[in-house]
Amino acid sequence: MNPLEVLKGGYSLLKGMKVTLKVFFSRPVTCQYPRATLPLSPRFRGHIKLKGDSCRACGLCQRVCPTGCIRIEAERVEGQKGRVLKAFWLDFTRCSHCGLCVEECPQGAIGFSQDYNLASFRKEDFVFELLSEYRSRA
């Protein structure tokens, strides 16, 4: 083993240690969740939600969804042309956040929410009924 090489090697190790020491005395970059949260971007894709009253229950979102997580229940109300939305079921255990339903809706009635705190112990808690959620929000 060449002693000069070992010395050079040792010097490179000391340079590495200098970097670690510098980091040791710097401020950590972590965020203390759940006591503090980081801001989400406005485009964050949580689960979808109804944005207004304009859903016509056409079922395009149901047809375009790759995993089949949307189920629309519609009914005919006399006096109104077309169908009216009765219930909008979203099975969130299958949603892949692709955004095809949001894109496809001709009325622009669905959008992404910013909800990410969705942990639960039961699978049933992840089947959302979006119409009642919209009504309780408004």
Next chain:
Amino acid sequence: MRLWLKRLYRLYFQSDPFKAGLCLLAALTGVSILLGLAWLLGKALWDLGISAWGVDFLRLVLGALWVLLVLFGNALLLVWVERKVAGHMQWRIGPKEVGPFGLLQSIADAVKLMGKELVSPRYVDKPLYLLAPFLIFMPCVVVLLVIPFDPHLQIRDINVGIVLILAFSSLTSIAVFMAGWGSVNKYSLLGGMRSISQQIAYEIPMVLSIVPVVMLSGSLSLKGIVEAQKVPYLLLQPVAFFIYLISAVAEVNRTPFDLPEAESELVAGYHIEYSGMRFAMFFLAEYTNLFIVSALLTTFFLAGYKGPWLPGWAWFFIKTYLVVFVIMWFRWTFPRVRFDQLLNFSWKFLIPLAMLNLVVTGGVLKL
């Protein structure tokens, strides 16, 4: 405080009040019996008048208590220190939830490990497998008996202290190999074999770097070496210091020399098949060994307990923990050395260098 107690309670007993009550009762009974015995002993000794034999016995008992305190207290503390140091070197903070600054984290870990099921494979070699965790702890206890924490705080100052230390620290290799062979697992066998050759290879430079220290101080007893250091031997023997530091890191199986427990190659090496309290023994033994080699480093090269103003043991612990910090710094900066490179480094570089240092020291002393 109540919050922490409640969390500990929920953690261990999982709201089984009967089990909790029973354990608490047992603990209280045990503690009260011990205290009672101690009080009785003290009263008896006081009444009888303390003889020389009594003083000796008392010193031994207190010494044993001190050793146990250092052993377990230090292990718990070092676990916390390691995790904090690791965290801060990685742009994050370490544990912070359990207790202020995460200080009770080690206790929570210890309680968790105690509560785990002791799973072991069916065809293990029972004597080897079961003895190994204890055997890895025993040498540490013996070595702690001779380290001078303070001029007045050394349990026994044997006049061949160094020989005792070197002899007992080789026993850890046997324990590691027992663990590796006893758990019938190819990975742990590989880990055990690597550990043996590594520890043998690095004992020689360690011994060779201590010999100049002995030559300079003229005594084999640890207290004698500390007393003889007017100037810390770090300045007089820098080469020996570095050789000893590197060999010590290799002896304790820490990165960059931690192949026996290389996590990503051998999935925890020689202690794969241990769980629960047995694993805790290996874990604590590693930190105790770390403390011991740092303590020895301060004794030999950094003038042990000497220093102005503060009492001796304060300086001793400050210096020791500084060395511990440096060794931890090594761990979190460097990748692992490959096995044959490790052995090459020892046999082809460290040993010739240590011998050269020895010859030069001898020559200078003669003049």
Next chain:
Amino acid sequence: MVAEGLLRDLDAIGCVVEEVPYERKGYWFDVKAQKEKLPELAGAFDQHGYFVEEVVCVDWREELELLYHFNHWDDPRRFSVRTRVKATDPEVPSIWNIYPGAGWHEREIHEFFGVKFKGHPNLSYLFLHPDIDFYPLRKDFVPVTEEDKRVLLGRFPEGDEESFWLNMGPQHPSTHGVLRLLLKMKGEFIEDMEPVLGYMHRMQEKMAEERSYSQYYPNTARMDYVAPLAFSLCYVLALERCCGIEVPERAQFIRLIAMELNRIASHLLWLGTYLLDLGAATPYFFAFDDREQILDILEGLTGSRLTYCYYRIGGVYEDLNEGFLEAVDRFIQRMKRRLKDYDELVTGNAIFLGRTKGIGVIPKEVARRYGVTGPNLRASGVAFDIRVCEPYDGYRFLKPKVALREEGDSFARYLVRLDEIRASLSLLEEAISKVPEGPYRVEKLPKRPPVGDVFFATEGARGEVGVYIVSDGSDKPYRLKWRSPSFSNFVSFTEIGKGMLIADAVATLGSLDLVVPEMDR
């Protein structure tokens, strides 16, 4: 150049060669051959220095069609060799002795389609589980015959006195993802190895036949979740090529910026995990800190952090958000400073050099015969980068600098990836200053793609990502095959891994940058 010489040889053998329009098909020459001529053809290609990109099988009900895609480093004009066999008794001579990499693709085709390759030494199960009793990718239910079942189950060669089989199992901290390697060890040296793949097999190719083209977007993102936009880009570009759609320039620039950010993120993740394999725990956190910055930028743009469903056929889903270009600029300046830290902490480190210099050398010939691409190939001295050889999308306007090293060992692969990060940073700097205004999406898309096939290759973070789509005029693909770079890179390890120490094997596997989901699909 090279192709002309090959064309003369192919004429001599007696195959029908047809020139096809590259802009609609993705390859230049279409060679129709009889199946008996295949070894001769492969020999001719080998003599002229071609490599096999992939081997595809398409099930046309009564016939099975096998396609071999050949390409050359200096003359990147792709050849597509086709041959058809009867579906009742599909048997084709194997070309594994000329191109061992193609041998692995043949093994996969055997278990998925039932095509028997004469002369192949080991046609046992690679991806599928031994309990399956039909050929999955066939259109009809075709059960596995008795003798074929015996061939498929005949794995596991025996060991001898001095060696033992070590299972570097699916749960192992250093195989990235669930990769299982059975290593025949002699002491600490590896004598032989048998990989068991398929722990992450999700039948992405079969799913493509059940979903429409636009419903397949989420699948493309989940193929490789470390740099998902590479696969999304490849898929989208293939369909645009097939339908002849002209994408607006603004969309092309946006796609390029997002793709380069993904490439940097992928290399950073590789850096962190590679050093974690070698034992250094801290660079992992540094790399992930930088990767978080990229993920934050991309979250502002697309809304997702890991699996982006952002690219669409004809453009992108949404336009740039406010502050995107400034955020990218800030990131570039910060990353340039951080690269200095990596250099000090890792690159010069004596221990790291000792672990990676001279370890796992992939010679050029081995790389060619196994179809290795990407930074692994560029570390062995071959300047083959599809962004430069076959420019597509935004790379027609901006050329990246190709990182090149000669040695071919793990350290060279490390340096090439660091150089690629730097090249991506300078490319990004140029791109964000040149983003044009305009639409970000094509308004009118054709309803269905025309009948035919198309191949598209892009340069992902790990190598050449390719997709081969056969369309039958309906709104679902008839056959979709992914050319996964990790698979071709991994099979070269079966050759260079023999005779290595196990620590070196870990270092080499890590340096190849394997991501198992794209290997297993």
